[in-house]
Amino acid sequence: MNIKDIGEQGLLRILQKFCPAEIVGDDCAVMVTNPNKSLAVTTDMLVDQVHFSDRTTRPYDAGWRAAAANLSDLAAMGATPLAVTVALAVAADTALLWVEEFYRGMTACLQEYHTPIVGGDIVRSPVVTVAITAFGEVECDRTIRRSNARSGWAIVATGVHGSSRAGLELLLNPEFGQNLTEVDRTALILAHQRPKPRLDVLPIVWEILGSESETLIAGMDSSDGLADAIMQICRASGVGAKVDRQKIPIPNIFREILSTEKALDWALYGGEDFELVLFLPMVNAELLVEKIGNKSAIVGTATDSTDIWLTDSSGIYSDAKLTLDRGFQHFR
Amino acid sequence: MNIKDIGEQGLLRILQKFCPAEIVGDDCAVMVTNPNKSLAVTTDMLVDQVHFSDRTTRPYDAGWRAAAANLSDLAAMGATPLAVTVALAVAADTALLWVEEFYRGMTACLQEYHTPIVGGDIVRSPVVTVAITAFGEVECDRTIRRSNARSGWAIVATGVHGSSRAGLELLLNPEFGQNLTEVDRTALILAHQRPKPRLDVLPIVWEILGSESETLIAGMDSSDGLADAIMQICRASGVGAKVDRQKIPIPNIFREILSTEKALDWALYGGEDFELVLFLPMVNAELLVEKIGNKSAIVGTATDSTDIWLTDSSGIYSDAKLTLDRGFQHFR
Numbered sequence: 025m026n027i028k029d030i031g032e033q034g035l036l037r038i039l040q041k042f043c044p045a046e047i048v049g050d051d052c053a054v055m056v057t058n059p060n061k062s063l064a065v066t067t068d069m070l071v072d073q074v075h076f077s078d079r080t081t082r083p084y085d086a087g088w089r090a091a092a093a094n095l096s097d098l099a100a101m102g103a104t105p106l107a108v109t110v111a112l113a114v115a116a117d118t119a120l121l122w123v124e125e126f127y128r129g130m131t132a133c134l135q136e137y138h139t140p141i142v143g144g145d146i147v148r149s150p151v152v153t154v155a156i157t158a159f160g161e162v163e164c165d166r167t168i169r170r171s172n173a174r175s176g177w178a179i180v181a182t183g184v185h186g187s188s189r190a191g192l193e194l195l196l197n198p199e200f201g202q203n204l205t206e207v208d209r210t211a212l213i214l215a216h217q218r219p220k221p222r223l224d225v226l227p228i229v230w231e232i233l234g235s236e237s238e239t240l241i242a243g244m245d246s247s248d249g250l251a252d253a254i255m256q257i258c259r260a261s262g263v264g265a266k267v268d269r270q271k272i273p274i275p276n277i278f279r280e281i282l283s284t285e286k287a288l289d290w291a292l293y294g295g296e297d298f299e300l301v302l303f304l305p306m307v308n309a310e311l312l313v314e315k316i317g318n319k320s321a322i323v324g325t326a327t328d329s330t331d332i333w334l335t336d337s338s339g340i341y342s343d344a345k346l347t348l349d350r351g352f353q354h355f356r
Numbered sequence: 357m358n359i360k361d362i363g364e365q366g367l368l369r370i371l372q373k374f375c376p377a378e379i380v381g382d383d384c385a386v387m388v389t390n391p392n393k394s395l396a397v398t399t400d401m402l403v404d405q406v407h408f409s410d411r412t413t414r415p416y417d418a419g420w421r422a423a424a425a426n427l428s429d430l431a432a433m434g435a436t437p438l439a440v441t442v443a444l445a446v447a448a449d450t451a452l453l454w455v456e457e458f459y460r461g462m463t464a465c466l467q468e469y470h471t472p473i474v475g476g477d478i479v480r481s482p483v484v485t486v487a488i489t490a491f492g493e494v495e496c497d498r499t500i501r502r503s504n505a506r507s508g509w510a511i512v513a514t515g516v517h518g519s520s521r522a523g524l525e526l527l528l529n530p531e532f533g534q535n536l537t538e539v540d541r542t543a544l545i546l547a548h549q550r551p552k553p554r555l556d557v558l559p560i561v562w563e564i565l566g567s568e569s570e571t572l573i574a575g576m577d578s579s580d581g582l583a584d585a586i587m588q589i590c591r592a593s594g595v596g597a598k599v600d601r602q603k604i605p606i607p608n609i610f611r612e613i614l615s616t617e618k619a620l621d622w623a624l625y626g627g628e629d630f631e632l633v634l635f636l637p638m639v640n641a642e643l644l645v646e647k648i649g650n651k652s653a654i655v656g657t658a659t660d661s662t663d664i665w666l667t668d669s670s671g672i673y674s675d676a677k678l679t680l681d682r683g684f685q686h687f688r
């Protein structure tokens with residue numbers, strides 16, 4: 025059954041089931057907010073064949089990832105989610121099942137973080153397109169900004185990097201990783217298909233900093249890669265960094281299936297791991313990685329210079345400047 | 357010059373000039389909100405050739421209209437705008453000038469209502485697509501909802517209806533209205549190209565209701581037509597209505613260039629006039645139309661029944677049931 029078989033009103037009725045009943049049916053959604061908090065807002069647009077494709081991403085997973093990416097942006101600011109709006113463009117011949125599965129995946133992820141879909145728009149377009157806007161709340165004196173980093177602070181990655189890239193490779197290129205166990209295979213593919221926004225890290229950060237602390241920490245998420253996150257924060261804060269290649273947390277299995285260079289490349293530039301990259305005082309950072317556990321790590325320190333060096337505490341590799349050359353450029 | 361000539365980063369730099377400098381460069385925009393107000397949120401998606409076309413809409417006007425539609429949704433809830441986010445999908449061969457003009461039009465409209473663009477996304481797509489999300493604030497006990505209408509209340513249209521439809525006709529069909537003066541022609545075309553969200557009506561409404569009032573009035577905007585607005589409010593409130601065809605405010609010039617039937621048709625079903633349609637106690641309504649002036653009018657009253665009748669106080673036409681048959685159905 026395609027969208028044209030049920031029409032806009034039919035589709036609307038189906039999609040409204042994914043939203044809280046009390047919120048639907050006015051020109052806007054209206055929400056009560058916390059009087060002591062600021063509003064954090066982020067928006068993402070996803071286009072069929074550009075940001076997802078039936079070849080690598082089932083609609084359920086595309087929906088999950090879209091939600092996760094937006095919640096991750098909130099986490100990166102220190103904000104807890106309030107709600108999202110979803111605008112959807114579909115073609116007359118788009119399968120209804122695709123749309124329903126997309127919404128199922130999206131709401132499955134959102135529900136893990138108690139986040140309702142409070143509004144939306146449905147339009148027609150030759151190209152399936154989704155725009156998600158997420159709103160969250162953050163205490164004014166806790167907003168995590170890219171520009172807050174200071175020289176001497178530790179750089180924390182909240183988890184492994186490169187898994188999502190490896191999962192994508194498994195989906196694109198079945199020859200890759202034929203020697204992997206089913207468990208490892210599934211773990212990497214799930215890292216790509218069902219990334220988890222690290223909203224769970226925030227309460228730990230606030231606990232460590234303490235309610236008296238006036239320290240404003242720096243950070244962003246690693247959706248565009250670990251290297252990109254470090255460089256963006258350094259640039260915004262006017263600091264440099266030394267990143268120890270031996271400290272970058274990668275999946276254990278990488279040591280068996282990838283060359284050292286490839287593993288490092290995927291960890292730094294693979295992207296879409298949706299971990300947080302935080303710059304904070306060393307004493308807080310050490311406590312933080314201890315409490316988060318699970319492969320979170322201090323990967324380096326911020327420096328006075330504006331250069332970003334990839335160092336090697338094992339002494340095997342000579343220092344190299346980290347660049348964005350491997351980054352993804354659209355419109356080429 | 358096309359988008360591919362400047363790349364994503366180049367486009368980003370150009371579009372950031374349309375946003376407040378202090379807000380750009382983090383994963384989210386963060387805004388301080390008023391502690392005593394609720395958050396109102398609305399989102400719209402616009403697709404090239406579906407919602408705008410170079411044939412009838414210059415990019416400046418498409419941008420203006422996109423902003424106006426979202427601000428109008430806020431006005432319809434009784435909310436004052438805080439900010440918008442804009443997600444934009446463009447093709448590699450989209451003209452940079454198109455994008456710049458779209459943003460110029462959008463910000464020109466937003467600036468009239470002191471509303472900044474605080475965030476966005478830029479992606480590539482074969483089809484130019486824009487998703488706007490607008491946030492506003494509304495006092496909890498003043499939210500205008502479709503479901504608040506009561507039998508006996510007056511139905512107010514805050515201005516003329518049908519102008520936007522006539523403006524569109526002038527653009528699509530140059531033969532139409534050849535006898536119009538340049539002033540009338542321009543006025544109708546501007547009604548279509550540069551509609552004004554009726555945020556100016558809200559302070560008048562609050563003044564008339566008074567700060568002590570516990571009356572929650574009903575309303576929505578007439579973006580999908582006056583008939584649609586009246587029917588949506590009646591359905592949501594479980595009331596009916598009698599609408600007097602003689603009272604529906606239409607442009608004076610309609611009487612010279614259109615048959616009575618056509619004028620009524622465009623006023624009821626033309627859409628995109630972006631006026632407010634408000635249901636409120638008669639005594640308040642009379643004061644309201646007096647204060648708004650400028651062709652605002654009480655067009656009818658809400659009734660106990662659930663039927664919506666088009667009546668004629670001049671006695672020429674017999675009563676007819678108002679239906680949505682003339683409404684616009686997508687996906688056909």
